[in-house]
Amino acid sequence: MTAPPRVLTVAGSDSGGGAGIQADLKTMLALGVHGMSVLTAVTAQNSLGVQGAWELPVEAVRAQYRSVVDDIGVQAVKTGMLSSAELVEAVADLLAGTDAPAVVDPVGVSKHGDALLAASALDSVRTKLLPVATVATPNLDEVGQLTGVRVGSEPDMRRAAAAMLEFGPRWVVIKGGHLSGDAVDLLTDGSEEHWLRAPRQDNRHTHGTGCTLASAIASYLAKGHPVPEAVTAAKTYVTGALASGFALGGGIGPVDHGWALRRDGEG
Numbered sequence: 001m002t003a004p005p006r007v008l009t010v011a012g013s014d015s016g017g018g019a020g021i022q023a024d025l026k027t028m029l030a031l032g033v034h035g036m037s038v039l040t041a042v043t044a045q046n047s048l049g050v051q052g053a054w055e056l057p058v059e060a061v062r063a064q065y066r067s068v069v070d071d072i073g074v075q076a077v078k079t080g081m082l083s084s085a086e087l088v089e090a091v092a093d094l095l096a097g098t099d100a101p102a103v104v105d106p107v108g109v110s111k112h113g114d115a116l117l118a119a120s121a122l123d124s125v126r127t128k129l130l131p132v133a134t135v136a137t138p139n140l141d142e143v144g145q146l147t148g149v150r151v152g153s154e155p156d157m158r159r160a161a162a163a164m165l166e167f168g169p170r171w172v173v174i175k176g177g178h179l180s181g182d183a184v185d186l187l188t189d190g191s192e193e194h195w196l197r198a199p200r201q202d203n204r205h206t207h208g209t210g211c212t213l214a215s216a217i218a219s220y221l222a223k224g225h226p227v228p229e230a231v232t233a234a235k236t237y238v239t240g241a242l243a244s245g246f247a248l249g250g251g252i253g254p255v256d257h258g259w260a261l262r263r264d265g266e267g
């Protein structure tokens, strides 16, 4: 068998298995690419929230990245929780020296409102990380934190996208998941505009949606799809995963990463 495309996630661990590295690797398996990971932080996390978080030393992050990229090679990289300014800057430097598209999910806070990025790291995200992103995928809270643009409606998403593009990513996806009505995301590079619309799933088990979307984009890019096709296919994957998200624990359960594998009616 020939090797599948290789995708690397640089992100934090979610012990509950719904978001972070665990969501990324499950998404990659479901989409038929070889998933690899550089761990940036460990969280004690479950359906109720984040009970603790511990960052890895910057040398440990650099060493994992070099081990993977120098031997195995990557066709796409996805970044998630980066925790501190020091880690943001180290990862931005590593991405700048890698010849593969980078999907940057500028993770700020968890669904429960727990901080996953220090406030002091925001400036490094703006000036170091976003300029090396092929696609940036902020949610509305992250857009607010990074640009100051508050999005309350679809027209505001255009202004938010323009403000994000000023930091230098090639493309931006403004995720409208937190608005009401249809789940609408705006993908743009400043000249093309693609509105990606899916019916809102009436399901509170949405833990990991952002990580899943970004990893799916990276997986489709690694398979050779251009950005608009990759983001459209990733939106279809996350919508299906959300539709069959399930209860686990006493709070917000995970999306179902395996839904696309079970479409043929198996177990």
Ligand SMILES: Nc1ncnc2c1ncn2[C@@H]1O[C@H](COP(=O)(O)OP(=O)(O)O)[C@@H](O)[C@H]1O
Pocket (backbone or CB within 6 Å): 138, 139, 140, 175, 176, 177, 178, 183, 184, 185, 198, 199, 200, 201, 202, 203, 206, 208, 209, 210, 211, 213, 235, 238, 239, 242
């Ligand atoms: N209830 C929902 N129904 C359908 N799609 C949703 C729903 N909530 C979020 N999404 C979609 O999931 C993806 C992740 O968005 P969002 O939940 O806003 O990100 P994050 O996890 O970073 O907060 C987006 O494509 C968004 O439109």
Ligand SMILES: Cc1ncc(COP(=O)(O)O)c(N)n1
Pocket (backbone or CB within 6 Å): 011, 012, 013, 014, 019, 020, 021, 043, 045, 080, 081, 107, 109, 110, 111, 112, 116, 206, 207, 208, 209, 210, 211
């Ligand atoms: C380690 C880690 N990384 C990212 C998220 C964000 O995921 P979500 O916004 O879906 O809660 C998370 N909760 N934990």
